[in-house]
Amino acid sequence: MPIWTLYGLSRGLATTPWPGKGDSAQQQGVLGLPVFNPDRCDENCRACVDSCLPGAIGVEASVSGERLTIDYGKCIGCQLCTETCPGGALEKSDHWAFGVRRREDLVWTEALATQEAQELKNVIRSTFGRSLHIRHVDAGSCNGCESELQALNNPYYNLHRLGIFFTPSPRFADLLLVTGSVTYAMHEPLLETYNAMPKPKWVMATGTCAVSGGVTGGGYSCAHGLDGILPVDIYLPGCPPNPSAMIHALLLLLRRAEQMVHGGHYGQ
Amino acid sequence: MKETTERVLQPAEIAEACRQLTDQGARLQMAYAWFPEPGESPEVLYLADEGPGKPFPLLRCRLSRESVQLDSLASQIPLLGWYEREMTDLCGITFAGHPESHPLVLHEGARPPLPPLDPRYLKDQIMPYTEEAWDLPPVEGNDVQILPFGPVRGDVLESAQIVFYYIGEAILHCHPRLFFKHRGMEKRFEGLSPMMGTLIAERISGIGSVSHALAYCQAVENACECEIPVRARYLRSILAEMERLYNHLYYLGHLCHTTTLKVGEAQGKLLAEQCKQLNGFFTGSRFLSGLLKPGGLRRDLDLNGLPGRLRTLEPEIESYMRALETTNSHLDRLITTGHLPYQTAFDQGASGPIKRASGIRRDLRCDHPYAAYDSLTIKIPMCRDGDAHARAQIRMAEIRASIALILRGVEEMQEGAIDTELPMSPHAEGLGWCEGPRGSTYYCVHFDDSGRLARVKVKSPSFSNWRVFPFTVHDTNMMDYAINEASFGLTMAGCDR
Ligand code: SF4
Numbered sequence: 231m232p233i234w235t236l237y238g239l240s241r242g243l244a245t246t247p248w249p250g251k252g253d254s255a256q257q258q259g260v261l262g263l264p265v266f267n268p269d270r271c272d273e274n275c276r277a278c279v280d281s282c283l284p285g286a287i288g289v290e291a292s293v294s295g296e297r298l299t300i301d302y303g304k305c306i307g308c309q310l311c312t313e314t315c316p317g318g319a320l321e322k323s324d325h326w327a328f329g330v331r332r333r334e335d336l337v338w339t340e341a342l343a344t345q346e347a348q349e350l351k352n353v354i355r356s357t358f359g360r361s362l363h364i365r366h367v368d369a370g371s372c373n374g375c376e377s378e379l380q381a382l383n384n385p386y387y388n389l390h391r392l393g394i395f396f397t398p399s400p401r402f403a404d405l406l407l408v409t410g411s412v413t414y415a416m417h418e419p420l421l422e423t424y425n426a427m428p429k430p431k432w433v434m435a436t437g438t439c440a441v442s443g444g445v446t447g448g449g450y451s452c453a454h455g456l457d458g459i460l461p462v463d464i465y466l467p468g469c470p471p472n473p474s475a476m477i478h479a480l481l482l483l484l485r486r487a488e489q490m491v492h493g494g495h496y497g498q
Numbered sequence: 499m500k501e502t503t504e505r506v507l508q509p510a511e512i513a514e515a516c517r518q519l520t521d522q523g524a525r526l527q528m529a530y531a532w533f534p535e536p537g538e539s540p541e542v543l544y545l546a547d548e549g550p551g552k553p554f555p556l557l558r559c560r561l562s563r564e565s566v567q568l569d570s571l572a573s574q575i576p577l578l579g580w581y582e583r584e585m586t587d588l589c590g591i592t593f594a595g596h597p598e599s600h601p602l603v604l605h606e607g608a609r610p611p612l613p614p615l616d617p618r619y620l621k622d623q624i625m626p627y628t629e630e631a632w633d634l635p636p637v638e639g640n641d642v643q644i645l646p647f648g649p650v651r652g653d654v655l656e657s658a659q660i661v662f663y664y665i666g667e668a669i670l671h672c673h674p675r676l677f678f679k680h681r682g683m684e685k686r687f688e689g690l691s692p693m694m695g696t697l698i699a700e701r702i703s704g705i706g707s708v709s710h711a712l713a714y715c716q717a718v719e720n721a722c723e724c725e726i727p728v729r730a731r732y733l734r735s736i737l738a739e740m741e742r743l744y745n746h747l748y749y750l751g752h753l754c755h756t757t758t759l760k761v762g763e764a765q766g767k768l769l770a771e772q773c774k775q776l777n778g779f780f781t782g783s784r785f786l787s788g789l790l791k792p793g794g795l796r797r798d799l800d801l802n803g804l805p806g807r808l809r810t811l812e813p814e815i816e817s818y819m820r821a822l823e824t825t826n827s828h829l830d831r832l833i834t835t836g837h838l839p840y841q842t843a844f845d846q847g848a849s850g851p852i853k854r855a856s857g858i859r860r861d862l863r864c865d866h867p868y869a870a871y872d873s874l875t876i877k878i879p880m881c882r883d884g885d886a887h888a889r890a891q892i893r894m895a896e897i898r899a900s901i902a903l904i905l906r907g908v909e910e911m912q913e914g915a916i917d918t919e920l921p922m923s924p925h926a927e928g929l930g931w932c933e934g935p936r937g938s939t940y941y942c943v944h945f946d947d948s949g950r951l952a953r954v955k956v957k958s959p960s961f962s963n964w965r966v967f968p969f970t971v972h973d974t975n976m977m978d979y980a981i982n983e984a985s986f987g988l989t990m991a992g993c994d995r
């Protein structure tokens with residue numbers, strides 16, 4: 231089929247050099263989850279709390295009285311809080327690399343103990359290293375997460391170049407990648423797939439639905455994501471997380487990238 | 499409801515009125531039920547389309563408390579079959595004489611103590627479920643094999659199960675088992691404010707978030723008698739066309755995947771990615787979400803740079819589509835595959851590009867213009883062949899039309915306000931619609947006495963098209979199945995909700 235050979239050749243290389251080199255410019259303009267600046271909060275206003283449908287923003291008691299807190303594991307990035315907050319306590323941002331190993335890291339804490347922060351720093355061997363085979367299970371998504379997962383294999387992200395592959399058979403899979411808040415009807419098929427995987431195996435909760443249920447969890451037919459259903463090794467909130475965030479989370483699992491979020495703080 | 503001609507009927511009059519509508523050439527679009535007062539009997543509504551410019555006929559019928567039952571119309575108006583079964587599962591209404599009276603939306607073994615859409619059913623109460631054997635069509639004859647495929651399928655696909663009855667390569671019967679992804683989305687609107695409802699609508703089908711948010715917002719605005727500013731109308735149309743563009747390009751790439759045209763697949767998916775990147779750059783969201791709200795838009799967009807970027811992409815898209823149309827190996831796999839005749843498409847309720855590929859000339863953008871489509875006129879691309887190739891051709895023509903519409907929209911759009919105050923409207927009701935990439939999307943909203951959402955009905959195009967799809971699979975062969983499914987461009991999330 232010479233026309234397509236020629237066609238392919240004439241288009242040249244379409245793949246982004248990231249994460250080998252290049253910056254995060256490949257998600258230019260894309261909004262991430264909001265930045266939380268509690269110091270800018272006006273004590274009496276709870277506008278953000280009321281604007282947050284999944285309940286990611288809450289109020290908790292502290293020694294100095296009540297204070298705001300945020301759980302990024304519940305955030306769907308709807309940006310409503312950033313539009314309602316009069317003081318800039320919540321601001322739009324391009325923070326999207328939210329993959330973490332521990333669920334707690336998505337929850338805001340006042341200050342990270344320095345020692346803890348030190349320990350959390352990964353030893354990054356190299357961006358390119360051992361390979362990974364993924365079995366994906368859609369446990370009741372809106373298809374937004376799938377759309378971004380499918381994008382990973384387009385020539386731009388070209389996931390294969392990183393030695394990461396999707397596999398149809400759970401028997402060859404190292405990682406179970408789950409999207410959706412886990413409907414009653416997908417509960418069994420999800421466990422069956424997990425059980426069919428050989429050990430050692432990992433699980434990644436992809437998208438806010440799989441992390442906490444987001445706005446689709448609960449109700450008459452859904453669980454609250456993977457919580458209490460499967461042990462999770464990587465949590466990646468975002469609604470949906472963009473393909474770069476997914477690649478970052480996969481590399482994080484392989485210890486080929488550094489975790490960006492600790493105690494709800496981004497990029498320290 | 500505004501823009502409809504309402505008739506309030508007795509249960510015994512419904513069947514005759516529906517038949518009358520179809521005899522006049524109208525086509526039923528959806529049917530649903532809701533509970534106007536908690537603890538009281540449900541009301542059933544039938545919505546039809548009578549053609550361009552005419553208000554939507556709407557039949558309403560309050561059931562009696564003693565008999566929550568109607569006669570099934572499924573054997574005369576087949577496309578109603580699924581709506582009736584859905585009302586049985588979610589609202590507890592029985593349809594006497596239904597030809598396929600097994601559960602649809604809730605799987606066998608789901609035992610909600612009350613119908614889930616009954617307002618007395620608590621929003622956060624999970625229903626009991628034990629796995630049970632399904633009602634599958636019985637088979638006779640030794641050579642017939644049964645192959646259930648899914649719900650976890652190959653690659654990155656949405657969950658669904660397709661049961662094949664086959665002999666060798668020949669498929670005798672195809673029986674999709676869907677609604678694995680039923681998340682109870684319609685229930686989630688209950689009690690929310692109009693603004694919050696938008697967030698739910700956007701997440702019913704992530705790759706249709708504009709269509710869903712648009713139809714939802716229009717339904718709310720229709721209920722609250724709220725006119726939105728002209729600039730907001732233009733921005734909405736532009737966003738809707740940007741959504742069509744990335745969806746259709748991905749569709750072409752995926753279709754090439756099934757015909758094993760590797761470079762064609764890579765190029766289609768790359769073009770879709772480039773469109774998503776444009777979406778992200780100009781709107782902050784690769785899926786164009788977080789922008790619409792009842793009353794207009796949440797924030798203004800600066801789209802001045804968009805035409806330039808789109809014009810650079812246009813020749814790429816054009817040469818890609820031309821190459822597809824001259825690749826015999828690809829066309830050979832598409833032509834005659836998955837044939838859907840006009841009458842089946844009409845009777846079973848086909849929607850969007852699928853129906854237009856089978857000769858049904860209907861497009862809500864022209865027939866019942868919304869957003870800025872009364873100024874941005876379009877020509878409806880049509881085909882009659884009804885095969886996979888026709889379905890792809892319609893999408894290619896729509897890609898060209900979308901690009902033209904975006905360019906014209908940005909050019910004609912004037913500066914101005916982008917939103918307007920939404921009046922609180924207790925007990926108001928409204929209908930909204932939109933022609934999404936996959937077809938017609940309808941929303942009906944009902945408010946409660948405090949101006950919060952009491953019931954939102956969602957009709958997604960994939961609900962219609964999944965119903966039609968198996969008719970093109972029976973008596974075909976295994977080799978063509980994946981191509982045929984891809985040529986329909988279905989989503990599960992929208993169908994299952
Ligand atoms: S952006 Fe996140 S934290 Fe803010 S309102 Fe939306 S879900 Fe809540």
Ligand code: SF4
Pocket residue numbers: 370371372373374375409410436437438439440444446468469470471701704
């Ligand atoms: S996290 Fe968001 S995008 Fe992903 S499945 Fe859930 S609603 Fe859809």
